Amino acid sequence: MSLIQQIFTDLLQLLFPRNCNACGTALFYGEKTICIKCLHDLPFTDFHLYNDHPAAKLFWGRIRVHQVTALLYFKKGNRVQQLIHQLKYKGQTDVGFLLGKRIGENIIRSGQKPDLIIPIPLHPKKERSRGYNQSQSIAEGIACILQIPIHTKLLTRKINTATQTKKSRFNRFENIKDAFELHKTQDLQHKHILLVDDILTTGATFEACGKLLLDNGLNKLSIATLAYAE
Numbered sequence: 001m002s003l004i005q006q007i008f009t010d011l012l013q014l015l016f017p018r019n020c021n022a023c024g025t026a027l028f029y030g031e032k033t034i035c036i037k038c039l040h041d042l043p044f045t046d047f048h049l050y051n052d053h054p055a056a057k058l059f060w061g062r063i064r065v066h067q068v069t070a071l072l073y074f075k076k077g078n079r080v081q082q083l084i085h086q087l088k089y090k091g092q093t094d095v096g097f098l099l100g101k102r103i104g105e106n107i108i109r110s111g112q113k114p115d116l117i118i119p120i121p122l123h124p125k126k127e128r129s130r131g132y133n134q135s136q137s138i139a140e141g142i143a144c145i146l147q148i149p150i151h152t153k154l155l156t157r158k159i160n161t162a163t164q165t166k167k168s169r170f171n172r173f174e175n176i177k178d179a180f181e182l183h184k185t186q187d188l189q190h191k192h193i194l195l196v197d198d199i200l201t202t203g204a205t206f207e208a209c210g211k212l213l214l215d216n217g218l219n220k221l222s223i224a225t226l227a228y229a230e
């Protein structure tokens, strides 16, 4: 970057300060979306390094999952909660893209390469009011690293389910199991699909989507999420 460009960028930052989406402090020159300190201090799970981690165990006895990747630990009040809030409700899709790239790098390091990515769909009404699907931004970051396509027409959400937060795991699955619809436009038999969502709590949403795909002949299912709530 030339000196003039640098001065111009600094001036822009002075006039329209951009803040870190995790800690809220002003970003320095060269920093984008999340400050260097937060990127360094974020609670990464390193789940991609082994198979029997808690997020993978969540699906044991429920659906057959090849690999579960969850990038960060989510705790109430931590920076990850703030990041997800910014991504979901404040239009900060850059957060999803940036951290999605990290997920993609971890998947490559673990020696996996799915054939295609499906972001967990929002109900069309919800997507219209939000203006975007936060899971798609994460999927775009992963796709950028893995160089694989994203499919958004294969799976759709036909029921706008009520908020999931106060339900038990069983009730959540009962509530969501018929919420999705599969539009089988291609043979799933030899495919490895990566399902992507912003947060993994009980796994009910992944279970509902994954079951639908596996029941319709999908060969291999993997799951990736930005955060895992313990």
Ligand SMILES: [Zn+2]
Pocket: 020, 021, 022, 023, 024, 025, 034, 035, 036, 037, 038, 039
């Ligand atoms: Zn920060």
